[in-house]
Amino acid sequence: MGTVTETSSAPFTSPLAAEVAPDVLERFLRYVRIDTQSQEGSPAYPSTAKQLDLSRLLAEELRGMGLADAAVDEHGYVMATLPATLGHSAAAGGAQAGGALSSGASPESRPVDTIPTVGLVAHVDTSPEARGRDVKARVIQEYDGGEIRFPGDPTQVLRPADNPDLLRHRGHDLVTSDGTTLLGADDKAGVAEIMGAMAYLVTHPELPHGRIRIAFTPDEEIGLGTKHFDLRKFGADVAYTVDGSTAGEIQDETFSASSVSVTIRGHNIHPGYAKGKMVNSIKLAADLLGRLPREGLSPESTEGRAGYVHPMAVEGSVEETTLRFIVRDFDAERLAGHEALLRRLADEVAAGEPRARVSVVVERSYRNMKEYLAAHPRTLRAAETAIRRAGLEPRRAAIRGGTDGARLSEQGLPTPNLFTGAHDYHSVREWISVQDMGAATATLIHLVQVWAVDG
Ligand SMILES: [Zn+2]
Structure with missing residues (x-):
């Protein structure tokens, strides 16, 4: 460790982030043990049946929390509803896509039953680019800022010198694999954070939010995550994929x-x-x-x-x-x-x-989602407000690639991408900060309230 002036206490960005982090970590460590690797060129959908092992578990856990309609459909998509705690009648379904968003109405003039339905989306599959079976995750407590070595493969090293993001995580608790497999934080971090947010909201019915829709999709890593995504059935007015990286980032541009x-x-x-x-x-x-x-x-x-x-x-x-x-x-x-x-x-x-x-x-x-998000400025504003409430400075970023949200945005559902806190995707050196997972989950909990209350 460094000098005595350096605190070794874990730097949570907000009390809520600290409160939810243990639950989200526990979920994450369970989900990464399930092999959900997708497979390029498979004639089946989902491309691998093992993805359903996690999808079925998630549906069961959501039902256990009280999201009674949680189910896996014939294509392997998990969808579920958390009913509104405020104004929005559960029977009414989502407002017409775009309607409530583009009206520009102030919260005072907007009837409470038009609170937009917010969708949260993550993918269950992991990348075929490195081994995804037998993931042995470990938690490094209070990372000291030095090189990280991997117990399963001494040739793998994470060096702060080539990885400026690591240096910003001194004092955080970091999760990695043993160096022989992916960690699978892409996107089980997003899955765990959405699950953690739902678990928190069902036990805090006093928090105001509209109708929330959850979707866990298969086959994102092979470019087929939205192939059978039924936007009408999903019935959200605005959505967020939780599949980004650095804490505080909102990705609002794709190629x-x-x-x-x-x-x-x-x-x-x-x-x-x-x-x-x-x-x-x-x-x-x-x-x-x-x-x-x-x-x-x-x-x-x-x-x-x-x-x-x-x-x-x-x-x-x-x-x-x-x-x-x-x-x-x-x-x-x-x-x-x-x-x-x-x-x-x-x-x-x-x-x-x-x-x-x-x-x-x-x-x-696919097209740059910015072209479609421009018509729905509230989508990004709400996310920025939520990120600030979670104790972080929001930052908009562009992805040199596509996301499932790019395709959903093009089809009429504005869907930017929120951070998960994970880094070095698709590699055996993938890592994530527990503190950032807490911040991501807190962001989601704030986000649904911003949509209901702030206008
Ligand atoms: Zn991903």
Whole structure:
């Protein structure tokens, strides 16, 4: 430990965060023991049946708390309702999506039965990128700011030098795996925090809130978390995914994303008789790739708000070759510019070899949620108020990727992403602070009250 002036008492951000943390930690440690890894390319939905082991347990625990309608549906989604304690009649269901939000009515003028239904969403599956079975979580009490080594694999080390977030967590209690598996905080931290918030609210019926809807989704890590998400059945007016990272953050921006495939048709013929006749599509594809900018516009050379054009896969032979790209940007116009660049390069290649046929197909993947959240400013304001009440300074952040909330927002349910407190996702060095989990849970408890009371 450091000097005597350093306090070793755990730095909770608020009394509520301290009060809920032990329950949330206990839930988290239980949930991470259940293997819920999803699997790319599986024909089933959910992609792995073992995800249901956790989904069923969560539904059972929610029913045990008194959320009587908690159930797992045929696609593996858990949904449940915590009825309003104030004004909002349980039978009335959610207000029409958008209606209560865009009216801009002040709390005084808004009838109490139009308190928006708030949705809280987390995913039960864990990433296929590292082992998710036999998770042995351990709690490091009062982290001293030094290197963290892992009992199961001495080659794994978390160094504060490469990890500035760690340095900000001196004195916190940190949870990690033993270094041989994921921890699974992505997103069992979000699951435990929502469960902890529900457990607190059911035992504090004096706290005012509207109708709350909970959803735990499968297969988020393989990009299919919203595939069967029934927005109508969910019936929320506004929602939050609890699947972010650093304490205090609200992620209100995602990339806008498209996939682009360029197919080049050449002409194959026996190489012995090919002179003047063969058109090798592989070489034309290489020509196109060679025309991409050498500096910038790639994931390996950009960060922050810079977008990219990224060749993901090449498939082909002399006769025909397909190049698969993903293009990403936070700005819709710049995204269109990246798509246009690929069309132009395809045209240049086609112009250089008129016997080849080059076609370009652009498919829209998801859009920056900011475009949709802009119409619902209260969504972010309420989250910022809640984060402040939990004792943290809110910070808006952009994700260089997508979230399930990006797709939900595009479909009409504004859904930014709230922090969980977890770090180093998808790696065996994943870690989370118990104090931050308490703060995340306190944020959710404040959030539903902000929507009911503050307007
Ligand atoms: Zn996640």
